[in-house]
Amino acid sequence: xxxxxxxxxxxxxxxxxxxxxxxxxxxxxxxxxxxxxxxxxxxxxxxxxxxxxxxxxxxxxxxxxxxxxxxxxxxxxxxxxxxxxxxxxxxxxxxxxxxxxxxxxxxxxxxxxxxxxxxxxxxxxxxxxxxxxxxxxxxxxxxxxxxxxxxxxxxxxxxxxxxxxxxxxxxxxxxxxxxxxxxxxxxxxxxxxxxxxxxxxxxxxxxxxxxxxxxxxxxxxxxxxxxxxxxxxxxxxxxxxxxxx
Amino acid sequence: xxxxxxxxxxxxxxxxxxxxxxxxxxxxxxxxxxxxxxxxxxxxxxxxxxxxxxxxxxxxxxxxxxxxxxxxxxxxxxxxxxxxxxxxxxxxxxxxxxxxxxxxxxxxxxxxxxxxxxxxxxxxxxxxxxxxxxxxxxxxxxxxxxxxxxxxxxxxxxxxxxxxxxxxxxxxxxxxxxxxxxxxxxxxxxxxxxxxxxxxxxxxxxxxxxxxxxxxxxxxxxxxxxxxxxxxxxxxxxxxxxxxx
DNA sequence: GATTAAAATTGACGCGCCGTCAATAATGAC
DNA sequence: GTCATTATTGACGGCGCGTCAATTTTAATC
Numbered sequence: 001x002x003x004x005x006x007x008x009x010x011x012x013x014x015x016x017x018x019x020x021x022x023x024x025x026x027x028x029x030x031x032x033x034x035x036x037x038x039x040x041x042x043x044x045x046x047x048x049x050x051x052x053x054x055x056x057x058x059x060x061x062x063x064x065x066x067x068x069x070x071x072x073x074x075x076x077x078x079x080x081x082x083x084x085x086x087x088x089x090x091x092x093x094x095x096x097x098x099x100x101x102x103x104x105x106x107x108x109x110x111x112x113x114x115x116x117x118x119x120x121x122x123x124x125x126x127x128x129x130x131x132x133x134x135x136x137x138x139x140x141x142x143x144x145x146x147x148x149x150x151x152x153x154x155x156x157x158x159x160x161x162x163x164x165x166x167x168x169x170x171x172x173x174x175x176x177x178x179x180x181x182x183x184x185x186x187x188x189x190x191x192x193x194x195x196x197x198x199x200x201x202x203x204x205x206x207x208x209x210x211x212x213x214x215x216x217x218x219x220x221x222x223x224x225x226x227x228x229x230x231x232x233x234x235x236x237x238x239x240x241x242x243x244x245x
Numbered sequence: 246x247x248x249x250x251x252x253x254x255x256x257x258x259x260x261x262x263x264x265x266x267x268x269x270x271x272x273x274x275x276x277x278x279x280x281x282x283x284x285x286x287x288x289x290x291x292x293x294x295x296x297x298x299x300x301x302x303x304x305x306x307x308x309x310x311x312x313x314x315x316x317x318x319x320x321x322x323x324x325x326x327x328x329x330x331x332x333x334x335x336x337x338x339x340x341x342x343x344x345x346x347x348x349x350x351x352x353x354x355x356x357x358x359x360x361x362x363x364x365x366x367x368x369x370x371x372x373x374x375x376x377x378x379x380x381x382x383x384x385x386x387x388x389x390x391x392x393x394x395x396x397x398x399x400x401x402x403x404x405x406x407x408x409x410x411x412x413x414x415x416x417x418x419x420x421x422x423x424x425x426x427x428x429x430x431x432x433x434x435x436x437x438x439x440x441x442x443x444x445x446x447x448x449x450x451x452x453x454x455x456x457x458x459x460x461x462x463x464x465x466x467x468x469x470x471x472x473x474x475x476x477x478x479x480x481x482x483x484x485x486x487x488x489x490x
Numbered sequence: 491g492a493t494t495a496a497a498a499t500t501g502a503c504g505c506g507c508c509g510t511c512a513a514t515a516a517t518g519a520c
Numbered sequence: 521g522t523c524a525t526t527a528t529t530g531a532c533g534g535c536g537c538g539t540c541a542a543t544t545t546t547a548a549t550c
Contacts, residue, residue, distance in 0.1 A: 280536065280537090281536075281537065282535080282537080283536095293539085293540085296538070296539085301537080302536090302537070
């Protein structure tokens with residue numbers, strides 16, 4: 001086991017601190033509030049030292065993205081392993097998404113930044129590959145659920161419609177929801193259902209529309225939701241997830 | 246009729262030019278490529294003059310957003326007036342969205358910028374109100390279609406689900422789609438259906454899932470699509486819309 | 491056409507931020 | 521204790537935003 005010198009430990013700890021400080025800045029004021037000078041100031045090292053860890057501002061954003069995305073992927077994989085019907089498993093992904101967001105309310109701000117081509121283009125190829133690997137493994141886990149559903153007969157797709165089409169629908173709903181909600185303009189909020197329930201309703205409708213059985217009219221998916229939290233994500237308190245907000 | 250002095254005409258023309266130049270900059274390189282200094286340079290006036298038209302960089306973005314959004318709203322209103330079943334009308338909104346995007350490929354880049362709270366918070370209240378008014382009239386037109394569908398019996402919503410829930414689903418799908426596609430990362434593009442068709446499929450599934458009749462299994466909505474373009478948007482060439490890409 | 495008040499235009503300035511780099515200090519191997 | 525390697529510093533060049541006092545242009549009036 002390679003034991004670390006005090007110096008090396010200092011370096012590791014500093015990197016952690018940089019990321020934490022940066023995350024806080026983005027959370028409070030978006031990309032504009034993130035400043036390399038301010039990071040240096042807050043961690044009490046010079047700017048040059050910060051640049052020893054990250055080659056640019058975008059590199060920091062990319063690192064943050066990868067960090068949180070890895071956790072997200074891990075949660076999705078756990079969701080996909082849920083023991084239940086295939087539709088319950090795909091539902092579990094939606095639940096995981098919600099639980100994740102309560103833990104990392106900053107992630108979507110970062111994701112919207114990081115997915116702008118510009119960010120990763122300014123980053124080392126190493127980090128680019130890491131990002132692609134993570135995203136890919138997330139997709140793969142989810143794709144497997146759809147494939148299973150098809151082979152189990154729970155889902156019959158029309159001629160010429162690929163598996164991932166269903167996935168893409170759920171993905172779009174989630175991204176759209178988070179994007180819309182992150183702009184906290186009251187005029188948009190209309191007379192909507194409270195936050196997460198509106199996304200949940202759309203999940204139900206989309207999956208029903210694709211004919212993924214058992215349909216929401218034949219099954220109590222709110223009960224499934226509670227079972228999913230209890231069994232796949234026991235470390236989460238259902239209260240904290242605020243499913244009704 | 247108030248005739249304009251040469252000076253006033255110059256000012257109006259200059260404002261047009263500023264917006265055009267700014268739009269081009271955002272289109273080519275996003276928010277980062279937009280620079281007040283460069284605008285001044287390109288229109289051959291000093292920076293101070295640019296600031297006579299717009300109070301800040303964000304103000305320019307806001308103006309661009311309002312401009313394009315107004316056109317978008319107008320197209321949606323035309324879509325809602327389409328003569329056909331209620332579901333055809335809501336489909337027409339999706340078609341209008343597509344036609345609009347082909348005309349203004351830069352709009353979603355701008356929308357994603359403009360909806361970040363930060364932008365409009367740095368803008369005059371006048372512009373903020375204008376934005377809210379436009380967004381509201383867009384929502385209202387669409388909401389009317391849903392209300393009609395419910396009262397005509399084409400759509401029955403479950404207990405406690407408000408009208409706009411359906412709208413919110415379509416809206417999320419569209420925003421999600423455009424957001425995902427605007428990050429042109431090949432790894433995400435998976436084995437998807439070509440661009441717009443994947444959004445179309447999800448529209449169909451979502452509306453089927455909400456039970457909006459006639460269902461896609463009972464009606465040829467691709468034929469409706471062509472009729473919609475021909476009747477509601479005759480100025481568009483169906484070729485240009487690239488529905489298959 | 492001359493006069494003059496109001497409006498428009500200019501560009502230099504202060505400030506903050508990014509990323510670099512030569513100079514300096516700390517580390518640890520021998 | 522010596523010295524090569526590695527880490528740290530902060531001043532610097534460059535760029536962009538938004539301001540403002542000074543200057544020019546406009547157009548209304550005599």
